Amino acid sequence: MDRKLRYGLIGVGNNAVKKHLTNYAMLSNVELVAISDINMEHAEKVAERFAISKVYKNYQDMIKEENLDIVSVTTPNSLHADITIYALQHGVNVHCEKPLAINALEAQRIVDAKNTSGKLVMIGLNNRFTNAAIYLKKLMDTGYFGHIYKINTGWVRRSGIPGRGTWFTNKSIAGGGVLIDLGAHYLDLALYLLGLPEPKYITGATYQNFTHTTARNRNGYAGDPNGIFNVEDSATGFLGLENGSTIHFEFSWASNIEEERTFVEVLGTKGGASIVNGKLKIQSELLDTCIDVIPVLNDNIKLLSEFEHFTNAILNNGNLLAPAEHGVYLMDIIDHFYRAADIQEPVFFDKTIVLN
Ligand SMILES: NC(=O)c1ccc[n+]([C@@H]2O[C@H](COP(=O)([O-])OP(=O)(O)OC[C@H]3O[C@@H](n4cnc5c(N)ncnc54)[C@H](O)[C@@H]3O)[C@@H](O)[C@H]2O)c1
Missing domain, CATH: 3.40.50.720 (NAD(P)-binding Rossmann-like Domain)
Incomplete structure (x- = not known):
């Protein structure tokens, strides 16, 4: 050029x-x-x-x-x-x-x-671009795992609010809390691995348990004790897909867990796989015995x-x-989730998002 x-x-x-x-x-x-x-x-x-x-x-x-x-x-x-x-x-x-x-x-x-x-x-x-995600998607697309009936996914932190009282915790600027922040990565990854399936219904809950304190900020994020915190710091949900498969998800900026964890666990009829804290493992069977397989991936092309x-x-x-159309698809699911959490009832999807 x-x-x-x-x-x-x-x-x-x-x-x-x-x-x-x-x-x-x-x-x-x-x-x-x-x-x-x-x-x-x-x-x-x-x-x-x-x-x-x-x-x-x-x-x-x-x-x-x-x-x-x-x-x-x-x-x-x-x-x-x-x-x-x-x-x-x-x-x-x-x-x-x-x-x-x-x-x-x-x-x-x-x-x-x-x-x-x-x-x-x-x-x-960027989580779609990791070697682990690219390899797992290839394997899933070949049908290696059989029918994928469930994915568990999430990103849970013990102390990881990206600054209490910053724009991240202000709904009018961020659009939502931890789901829109971390769910935009790992709920997205689960849906992307499945090929952006048609959603049927969604249900779940949001929580605001750490809005009063700066003690649960992410390391290095000072925040503002007097700033606005009107979004969720935890979200958990269940997404039912048109093909009968389901996605269970949980996200938290702060929670009383032992340690931070990112995960996507794929459960199929012939095998499974997980990416936990970035490491890919495949669960399979060999000679009537369950085995774990650890692919040897080249780390250095990430990002x-x-x-x-x-x-x-x-x-x-x-x-x-990661084209813009996929952002419409994900935000539609997130919009439905927030509505479901708000009314404390499952919400059904009444239209198909057409990806072009
Ligand atoms: N992909 C990832 O892993 C990842 C990680 C962190 C953040 N993000 C995303 O990146 C975006 C920024 O996050 P961040 O953590 O860098 O936030 P940040 O607060 O550190 O940076 C935002 C910057 O935007 C500036 N800004 C505000 N209004 C502006 C305007 N009108 N014109 C020009 N600049 C303006 C601010 O002064 C600030 O410097 C968010 O959408 C966040 O979700 C993505």
Whole structure:
């Protein structure tokens, strides 16, 4: 290719630095051109660290002036839709963080704008890109496990509130609590592994047990003892699928458990598998005996592949592993879950989300 892809980022927070800037900076066909944040002082420090010459307070100015090919949207959740749509309307491909939006309607607005623009939108679902998930999905798609009748999934933390009183705990900015934050990874992963099946009904409960304290913040997240905390810190649910299979899920930012755990456990009629804290194990049978198989996977392509994948898709018109349409599907399920938890009754899905 003749020139490098011109890259910008909006929302220079933790995720922007740890994930997007660090990884896009490693790609030889990408030029880090500009970043934007309402906190200019912080953004300027980050720009210096990554040798980025332009810093904008206003993302619209950056998009209008910099002729970008890609932007990452790494702001608080409620801003994802408007910023992504603005970028698409100006001919820019968007790598938007999870959750795609704060509800399915907002996510659908993004898909509509994407379709009109002819550009690409990929969601930052890094847990779909791990070697363990990619290998497990391949195995599931071959039918190796027989009929998958159940998945247990979740991410439970003992002390992991991402800052009590920050935007994460404010419903109008985050859209919800731990389910929209961590469920956007592991409920998504379960559904993705199953091939985004049609949901039938959902039920569950949310809890607010640690809203009064900053003692259960995630390490390094100070928070604000006087800030708003009006979202759930735990969520548990049960999703029934049209094909009779089920997904049981649990998420907590804080709970009185022994230790943090991420998990997805796949139960099939001929075998099973689990990814627990990132490690994949397969449960099978050999000569009438139950066996565990541990695939030997190459760890070192994690993360980088998400960024290469997106740039390659832009350059070669390729398919995306985490397209915007999947965000509409997930947010519809999350919307239904919050309704079910609110009325304390199961809620049935009355429409099919068409993925195109
Ligand atoms: N994929 C992952 O593993 C992962 C991990 C963490 C966070 N995230 C997602 O990334 C996003 C950001 O999370 P974070 O932890 O980095 O939050 P953060 O609070 O650290 O960063 C958000 C940044 O956005 C800036 N911002 C706010 N309004 C803005 C505006 N109008 N224009 C430009 N910048 C603006 C803030 O000043 C801040 O610097 C969230 O959607 C979150 O869900 C994803």
